[in-house]
Amino acid sequence: MEKYELWYWPGIQGRGEFVRLALEEAGARYVDAARGPGGVAKMQKLMRAPPRGALEPFAPPFLRHGKLLVAQTAEILFYLGPRLGLVPKDEASRLRAHEIQLTITDYVAEVHDTHHPTDVSKHYEEQKREAKLRARAFTKDRIPKFLGWFERALERGDGEHLVGRATSYADLSAFQIVEGTTYAFPRAMKRLAKRIPRLLALRDRVAARPKVAAYLASERRLPFNEWGIFRHYPELDG
């Protein structure tokens, strides 16, 4: 089988991390292509001049696999899911996993807006006042609404998995948003912990899976930092 090429900004977990977790859990042959020498220039060239017939990726991450170039995190995972054995193959299960991933996409966009509420092209420091307003609403209303939704999805399933009765890429992605939110908003997460026991237990189970644990301990796993999506600015953590 052809090797998967993941293209994403080097130096941050960001949206690429959802794809990395799936590839790692599956033990897939892949390369994190933009982390090599000259990687960003190569990535940008591929974005401007994609293979014939392909769309320009609107933004990283994107995946190259054979002749195919696929962008949008949730779509990459929709494509990889059955190929990596990380989702049941029936249509209803694939739709369910994708719907969860699209909800994660919405959540990630809102997380990004907490430090970039008015202008994505300017630094956080230039929009701190507005960021405080946005983060206040986010920590008070949005984190509980989103994470509560995941908690109920577990409750209404088998209690341990978001899709079916085995680990899917949706579980891996849910792990990642719990990790990221805990990094960025530890106080808000501490307040919420009692209300999301199943989601926190899912986080622990995913972290303990042998391939995920090996990945997290490796240098392939980049640390969270203040250039990614999940940033820890204490002044935004209510």
Add this chain to the structure above:
Amino acid sequence: MEKYELWYWPGIQGRGEFVRLALEEAGARYVDAARGPGGVAKMQKLMRAPPRGALEPFAPPFLRHGKLLVAQTAEILFYLGPRLGLVPKDEASRLRAHEIQLTITDYVAEVHDTHHPTDVSKHYEEQKREAKLRARAFTKDRIPKFLGWFERALERGDGEHLVGRATSYADLSAFQIVEGTTYAFPRAMKRLAKRIPRLLALRDRVAARPKVAAYLASERRLPFNEWGIFRHYPELDG
């Protein structure tokens, strides 16, 4: 075939409109369920207590079809596309159409942020100052970036269709964002017009399709207004 039930807030085009356009173009049997008497209460009940095995829709729109309940606009269209004959059935074409629709999802979220930059639960009037900042960056950078991407997708295809050589749901959705952006930000769109000739021609062709034209002239097509996603506030139109 079972009738499609679309559930969405009555009174606005919003995200539901992308689904309506597909159902209308296909001449599908469907009901815009929440527009009936007591519709919103029924919709909210269905969201709190979905059928066994289904996810709670995180937000409208969602579609009920037989036993299936599907949420997330882009996923609804992914599901409907082949069933309504609005996308070629091969995997690469379906992925391409979906990738375009997901880019539209991102665009729509950013449009919404122009009038709700800091708190989705508060009125626009309570965040006007921040909205001006956000809208300035949006009209200056983001509209050209997004709509330019669609223009190039047409350029690199057959020049007239976003996917393959026939009208797909991606074309219908592209029509809708051109309409919406023209309503909300007429000055910004006027400045941009010369740079997106193929996209504007696509808009005209879609509007002239018999079923779309009949729909647009009917009372089923709600007018744009200041409760939806695309709102015309002159002070936000650079």
